[in-house]
Amino acid sequence: MKHLLLTLGLFSVLITDGQCQNNNVCLAQTSVSWFESKIVNDKYLIECYIPENVSKPIDSIPIIFVLDADMSFAMTYDIVRWLKWGNEIPDVAIVGISYGKTQADWWQKRSRDFTTCQDKTEIWGKWEFAGGGDRFIRFIENELFPYLEKKHKLSSPNRTIVGLSFGGLISTEILFSKTELFKNYIIAGPALQWNDRAIFKKEENYAETNKTLNAIVFTSIGNLDDKTITEPWKEFNNLISKRKYENLVYETEIIENETHLSMFPAALTKGIKFVLNQQKY
Numbered sequence: 001m002k003h004l005l006l007t008l009g010l011f012s013v014l015i016t017d018g019q020c021q022n023n024n025v026c027l028a029q030t031s032v033s034w035f036e037s038k039i040v041n042d043k044y045l046i047e048c049y050i051p052e053n054v055s056k057p058i059d060s061i062p063i064i065f066v067l068d069a070d071m072s073f074a075m076t077y078d079i080v081r082w083l084k085w086g087n088e089i090p091d092v093a094i095v096g097i098s099y100g101k102t103q104a105d106w107w108q109k110r111s112r113d114f115t116t117c118q119d120k121t122e123i124w125g126k127w128e129f130a131g132g133g134d135r136f137i138r139f140i141e142n143e144l145f146p147y148l149e150k151k152h153k154l155s156s157p158n159r160t161i162v163g164l165s166f167g168g169l170i171s172t173e174i175l176f177s178k179t180e181l182f183k184n185y186i187i188a189g190p191a192l193q194w195n196d197r198a199i200f201k202k203e204e205n206y207a208e209t210n211k212t213l214n215a216i217v218f219t220s221i222g223n224l225d226d227k228t229i230t231e232p233w234k235e236f237n238n239l240i241s242k243r244k245y246e247n248l249v250y251e252t253e254i255i256e257n258e259t260h261l262s263m264f265p266a267a268l269t270k271g272i273k274f275v276l277n278q279q280k281y
Contacts, residue, residue, distance in 0.1 A: 027077055034100070035147060039139045040132065042109070045100030046144070047073045048152055049080070054091040062092045062158040062276060063148075065140075065182070067114065067167035069096025070106045072264075076162065079269050089276045093154055097144070112136075114166035116173055119195040123228060133170050141181055160184035160275055164264050165191050165229075168219075172199055176206040179215055184278075186271030187219040189260050192232040200236065213245035216278050218271035220253045222263030229260060249278055 030049045037044060047069050054061060066076045073096035083089045099106045108129050116133035149155040161182045163171035168190025175185055176199075192199050206213075221233050237252050251274055255263040 027074060030077070032100075033151070035144070037139045037143055039143060040113070040135050043100075044139075044144075045069075045098045046147075047094075047096035047098055048148075048154075049077050049094040050152060050154070051084070051091050051093065056091065058093070058153045059149075059155045061156055062090065062160065063154055063156055064092055064094045064160045064162060064272065066094060066096045067161070067163045067170070068106075068110060069098035070100070070103075072096070072162070072164070072268075073098065075265060076268060079265070079272065083269070083272060088273055092276070093152075095144075095148060095154070097140075110166055114163070114170040115194060116170070117195050117198060121196050123193055124191070133173060136170065137174060137178055137181075141178065158183050158279070160186060160272075162186045162188075162268060162271070163190070164188045164267075165260065166194075168192075169194055169199065173202065175213075175215060175217070176202050179213060183214075183216060184275035185215055185217045185219075186268065186275060187217065188264050188267040188271070189221050189225055189229050190219070190233060191229065192236055193228045197232055200232075200239070203236075203239065207243055211246055213248040215247075216249040216275045218251045218253070218267075218274045220255055220263065220267035220270065222255050222258035222260060224258060225260045225263070 027049065029052055030047065032045055032047050035044050035046050050058060064076065064080070066072050073094070076094055076096070080089070080092055080094060084091060099109050111127040112129040112132040113136035114133060115127070115130040118131050119127065159182045161171050161174065161184070163169070163186070168187040169192065171185050171187050172190055172192065174181055219233070219237070221230055240250055253270060255266050258266065
């Protein structure tokens, strides 16, 4: 009976939280602001969830950074709140990097930001804006992180990046080029086949001079995904296993009966629980 009352109480809070004065659905304890990047020469809509009444200072709670936030911020927000309510994860903040315009605009700009080169093979067609990933990474490090610290006091080094498909590709790029930017990586259905598997060469270059990889990684695919996703993912994981990097925690999972997109909610839930529960708070 006590659990039922708590559940009903939570539903009451969730329903109240979702009501806005203009009759649109809104998310409690969230804010949005436009940020103009001089590095990328474009504007981003930065979505933030910062929980209230946390037991630790805001500058010490973990931060989850969500790529494709135009489509994924609200989902991440709901998953985090359910998991926290069930005491399955600690308090966390969420930062969504979105474009805030049309779906067509999001679709093109993500290809610009989440790839570091053009794809000469054009395995998934032609993407004329592709290749701006290095600028996007510098935007995160040199503009977004300082902005979040100044505006929201979000400065914890316990940062998680979440990426799907192209987002998974750029997350893998960061893992082997700027590992220190994030402590945790949730990589779902990564587009590792891009440009004839150029990411394999980047990992090889890293391995030539590094025996250590300080990261916690959860990576996943749906078993119904296309072979252009599943086959390079499996080969890449085998390669990482053979490297035996020191200090690397690397978890893989194939989610049954799910496609490239339908696997994402499960991968996100499993990934958040895995990476955040590898450490003490």
